[in-house]
Amino acid sequence: MTPRISSFATALRTDLSSSLIVFLVALPLCVGVAVASGAPAELGLITGIVGGLVTGLLPGSSLQVSGPAAGLTVLVFTAVRDFGLSALGVIVLAAGLLQLALGALRLGRLFRAISLSVVHGMLAGIGLVLIAGQLYALADRKAPGSGTSNIAGLPDLVADVVGSGPALTAVGVGAGTVTIMMLWKNLPPKAQILPGPLVAVGAAVLAAFAFDLPVARIEVNGLMASIQPPGLDAFEKLAEVAMLTTIVAFTLIASAESLFSAAAVDRMHDGPKTDYDKELMAQGAGNTVCGLLGALPMTAVIVRSAANVQAGARTKLSRVLHGVWLLMFAALLPHLLDLIPTAALAGVLIHAGLKLLPHKELGPLWRDHRGEAVVLVVTAGAILLTNMFEGVLIGLLLSVVKTAWDTSRVQIEVDDAGTGPVRVRILGHATFLRLPRILETLEQLPAHRPTELNLTGLLHLDHACMSALQNWADQHNARTIHPELSPASV
Secondary structure (H helix, E strand, O other): OOHHHHHHHHHHHHHHHHHHHHHHHHHHHHHHHHHHOOOOHHHHHHHHHHHHHOHHHOOOOOOOEEEOOHHHHHHHHHHHHHHOHHHHHHHHHHHHHHHHHHHHOOOHHHHHHOOHHHHHHHHHHHHHHHHHHHHHHHOOOOOOOOHHHHHHOHHHHHHHHHOOHHHHHHHHHHHHHHHHHHHHOOOOHHHOOOOHHHHHHHHHHHHHHHOOOOOOEOOOOOHHHHOOOOOHHHHHHHHOHHHHHHHHHHHHHHHHHHHHHHHHHHOOOOOOOOOHHHHHHHHHHHHHHHHHHOOOOOEEEHHHHHHHHHOOOOOOHHHHHHHHHHHHHHHHOHHHHHHOEHHHHHHHHHHHHHHHOOHHHHHHHHHHOHHHHHHHHHHHHHHHHOOHHHHHHHHHHHHHHHHHHHHOOEEEEEEOOOOOOEEEEEEEEEOHHHHHHHHHHHHOOOOOOOEEEEEEEEEEEOHHHHHHHHHHHHHOOOEEEOOOOOHHHO
16 A cells, blocks of 8 residues: 555544544534524534535635534524524525625635634623523523523522422433533543533433433424525515624624634644635635525534544545534434433533633733733623624724723823923823823923923824824924824824
């Protein structure tokens, strides 16, 4: 056997084994995300299949895996609640077309410019809302709706659960699922042959079957029956501002999550790195197909992608094959989903929500970069109190303001020696953010003494500062030495 054939055989073998591992990781997550989104379980499988067979075949990132993501659960749930399941396909289709356009215009790399604190805050906010909603599913109860109402209703939920035997049983099943997943990752690598989510859900299924537990289970209608392309009446809702805002939110958040995942996956392997514009177009193509099928939106998912890399995947064949296995399961064994307790899937998603919280990042960030920590916390809180789109916009705005404040450093030197003129020298970046301090210093100068205002040390002088300083100089008959700045700097 030649070295080239041997290398190909090795890659094929590792990709095959990796695809099976990714399939086992993706299966409970695809179903869980769909149920938590208020959609049929089969729609999550369809999105996973498209992520493997469509996005998986396209160029961009060779090793990251796409499918329905916990990060979009809250947004999808809100969209289904507000516009109906029939309109979800239109939203996903429009978002996919926008992603294709952004990628074609080579704007994919711009998503790398988003503040990391906003990203962590977005994920933390998603995690908090996801956990708050899934605590109700953990007890086989329906969540009130928004993040704030879900949190406000927790005391009533606890009181309800304590007085209900079936609810306590469901909580026990869900809590057991979370416990198994948390303990599974601490086992030796050789013991972790099967993924933790699959083992945890499998244990819940066996317990529910063996003891005939009175818990709610997943309802399955069949793969083909769940495919519902959007009708013409659903497209009429595109005239609504709320629908357009939701589409923009889907596009931005799905794109950002996919490209941030690509950056993380690139750090995990030594192979070819991601072409961000091509990856954005691949995600757009996948979401376009999902929209036409009336399925859930997709993103690249770091959990599945990390499992793919850690399993030794060499090429995109692994992620394509994982889509094949999902398709075979959905076509041949869909009614196995009937055995899964809803509380077990809630446990899987609560565990996913906990992993979205920045446990390790927040402490060091608060010690070393307190402003960034504030941006993170405010973004997460804004998502919890408002919604995903508005929360991210608030975080981005706060991040821009913080950056502007940090970069507008100004130093004021006052030389008041002798009886001659008071010499004032301003250095750094004079922007409107620092104008109150500058004017306060100038107004404290002796009014009866001549003043020389030296601005040659300024690297940047914006229009607001320039006008205010010129006005002050005119009023105090001060001599001003102007800097030699380019027109773009003033």
